[in-house]
Amino acid sequence: xxxxxxxxxxxxxxxxxxxxxxxxxxxxxxxxxxxxxxxxxxxxxxxxxxxxxxxxxxxxxxxxxxxxxxxxxxxxxxxxxxxxxxxxxxxxxxxxxxxxxxxxxxxxxxxxxxxxxxxxxxxxxxxxxxxxxxxxxxxxxxxxxxxxxxxxxxxxxxxxxxxxxxxxxxxxx
Numbered sequence: 070x071x072x073x074x075x076x077x078x079x080x081x082x083x084x085x086x087x088x089x090x091x092x093x094x095x096x097x098x099x100x101x102x103x104x105x106x107x108x109x110x111x112x113x114x115x116x117x118x119x120x121x122x123x124x125x126x127x128x129x130x131x132x133x134x135x136x137x138x139x140x141x142x143x144x145x146x147x148x149x150x151x152x153x154x155x156x157x158x159x160x161x162x163x164x165x166x167x168x169x170x171x172x173x174x175x176x177x178x179x180x181x182x183x184x185x186x187x188x189x190x191x192x193x194x195x196x197x198x199x200x201x202x203x204x205x206x207x208x209x210x211x212x213x214x215x216x217x218x219x220x221x222x223x224x225x226x227x228x229x230x231x232x233x234x235x236x237x238x239x240x241x242x
Contacts (some may be wrong), residue, residue: 144206
C-alpha cells in the first residue's frame with residue numbers, strides 16, 4: 070500500500086503527541102528530564118489520595134511511557150490509545166477538573182485534547198506508516214483493529230481512569 074497524505078498526517082500526529090507524552094512517563098518512572106522519579110512522584114500521588122502513591126506512579130508512568138511510545142510507533146494502536154485516554158482521564162479528574170476547562174487556570178483542557186487525539190487515532194487507525202501496517206498486526210491477531218475496536222478500547226481506558234480516580238482516598242477525608 071502506498072502511503073497517502075493522510076497516512077503522513079497520522080504519523081505526524083502520533084509521533085508529535087506520543088513522544089512528548091512518553092517523556093512524562095520517563096520523568097515519573099526514572100526521574101529523567103527534571104522529573105521526580107518513582108520516589109518523588111509517589112509522594113506527590115500520595116498527597117492526592119492514592120495510598121502510598123507507588124501504584125499510581127507506576128500506572129501513570131507506564132500509561133504515559135508505553136502509551137506514548139506505542140501510539141508513536143502505531144503498534145497495537147487501540148491499546149496505547151486506551152492507556153493514554155485512561156491516564157489522561159485520571160489526570161483531568163484529580164488535578165484539573167475543579168479548575169474548569171482552561172489550562173491557563175490549571176484546567177483540564179490539555180488532558181481533554183490528549184484524550185481526543187487518542188480516540189481519533191484509535192478510530193482512524195494508525196495509517197500505513199505504522200508498525201501495525203508494517204507487520205500486518207490485524208491479520209496476525211485475527212482481530213480487525215478497526216474504528217469500533219479502537220473506540221471500545223478508548224472507552225475502557227476512560228472508564229478505567231475514572232475508576233482509578235473514584236476509588237482513591239480523598240486527601241481531605
